[in-house]
Amino acid sequence: MDFNKYSSKVLSGIRFIVTYSLFYPEEKAIQLAKAICVEETVEFPAQLLPKNSYWQNMVGVLEKFERKEKDCFTTIISYPIEAMSPDIVQLLNVIYGNISMIEKIRVERVDLPDEILSYFKGPRFGIEGLRHLTNVYDRPLLCTAIKPMGLTSEDLAQMAFDCACGGIDIIKDDHGLTDQTLAPYCERVSRCAEAVIRANRESGENCLYAPNVTAPAEKILERAIFAKRAGAQALMIIPSLVGWDVVRMLSENSEIGLPILCHPSFNGVYFTSKISGFSAFFMYGQLIRLAGGDASFFPNFIGRFASTTKQDCQDIIMSTKIPMGNIKPIFPGPGGGNTLETIPKSINLYKKDVIYIMGGGLHLGKSLIDSCKQFRKYIESQK
């Protein structure tokens, strides 16, 4: 192959920027930084490509390399738009595709120019849209999950009804509920949607029911449309189980037109090691927004997962809101073990624009409905 004949070709010059942390001693880190530029683009012996501007721009360009701390180097690489399709699938493939197979490389953040951001519609609702739907403008939103797996659809619906009457704003399926025989999808979703609509009629509030549409590939859209027709007012999905682009597909679909809540199940491994995968900032903020999620659920720094620090949660708050072209800010949704006792410790951090998730914690008191009311009362008292 005569690679020289490409010397007259010109790339657009539009590039996007990825900030990595490389957790290696300096010499190894700089070698790796250069290798990433090649690995994530041409994936080809670099010495075989001519030193002309076409090939030099086709690969990643090392824009900055500096010591952050001992054995950790901040590495900023720009990639050409020509490496993308552009869509979220290929974006992820370029920023962390093959190099996912090399330890101790972490994606800290991604910066896309407007020319690329314009290909991403982002969330349909975002913070403003979800506030409009719930009719709650001046306080955090309250969310719970109906569970445990093992209950009948009838009991799950009763639970949804109680939570809605108790003042919860968003009731999601527990992430483990799909289409099991104990509470089959269509039966459960019909009953729960009906229960929440009935509760809203009684309470005058706008509680949203969000069924879990995580499912086999061909069934996701089908279930989402079923949910919409059954009266569900939102959807929940586990992006890393079904592919991140499914969030966009659901979000863009105008027949559905519902907010999409993103659950972190199965994706923790990208995040927990703190030295490989993704930063909290990228994972639970930027990525969810690019994909089109309206709320990003993640393990709170207080809770049973113990995999985020307070700083991680601060980073998530920031990345759910920082300007990103036409892409709306979204709700951070800390969960994973919140109780009426622990929520006060989170209040100062999250302020107003947050969805607090309390699942099992609401069942620890005398009655579910009382716990919901207590949760709501506490949050309202903090205004």
Add this chain to the structure above:
Amino acid sequence: MDFNKYSSKVLSGIRFIVTYSLFYPEEKAIQLAKAICVEETVEFPAQLLPKNSYWQNMVGVLEKFERKEKDCFTTIISYPIEAMSPDIVQLLNVIYGNISMIEKIRVERVDLPDEILSYFKGPRFGIEGLRHLTNVYDRPLLCTAIKPMGLTSEDLAQMAFDCACGGIDIIKDDHGLTDQTLAPYCERVSRCAEAVIRANRESGENCLYAPNVTAPAEKILERAIFAKRAGAQALMIIPSLVGWDVVRMLSENSEIGLPILCHPSFNGVYFTSKISGFSAFFMYGQLIRLAGGDASFFPNFIGRFASTTKQDCQDIIMSTKIPMGNIKPIFPGPGGGNTLETIPKSINLYKKDVIYIMGGGLHLGKSLIDSCKQFRKYIESQK
């Protein structure tokens, strides 16, 4: 909610088994083992569930807990089929959903009884089917990738033609090629498929061209069908970017009816730490087979990724072949930096049933076609 009223309900008794390694000191490990049983099923305060057989079987049951080495405990948990849908999405959600957010838990292997395996069709072709399609029965298969990203469709097709004439059995798109303007999907796939068909006519061989159908959600099936009609003889997909169930969707689709090759891009993070995520045995063998992949590509123990050991590769060889009900054995496909110099070091390990992938390595010699011939000649000489 009166959980006692479920005491008369009975579960099927069909359970599947997951073997985890927990990398913690004993006391913490046993606590965690018990927590996993709850977290991955009911995700509910365990003390609130009555001690009757319904609820005791709804959760995971700790079947075995034993010290493997210092601060590492083998933990075997059985889960009820009722926790599954049963499909690969919910299987992954149960075995490593929320606990992906807890470090130092590794899934070693999964054992499904025949009652559950019967829901999984597995690969359409497997080793026998791919040998039939390529008409190669007595030696390893040879695979390469057309690249670098940045070439025109015309040049990529010429490269595919040369590789097919040089005796390569499977020519895949490089995993970074999708639908970029430089070599748009339909144009590239049409040209490359035509080139490989033409080469086969000249050589009398049955080289397969496998375009990369990793794409935005709605486009995957569309592209796969386009590829089939254009004459492609196989497909490549990156499961962790599009969701593991997409492999099944492609594999089962009778209009397509092509072998599915699974690329490890983006999934390395589940594997590289060796203490979180998945073992090589589960990740690159069992999981790919359950999903329906016919070949599992992964980083070879010799190569530029340095993220698998020889033992990992041995484990992959075993798990691509061990009996799994009706699910066929598949080809392991070591890649990531093989060259004509390094392949001899792999020969004794992989024996006959393997697909060797050599990408950039084939471009290091005088001419591409000569390198392909040399690769083929070497492999044939080892019979």
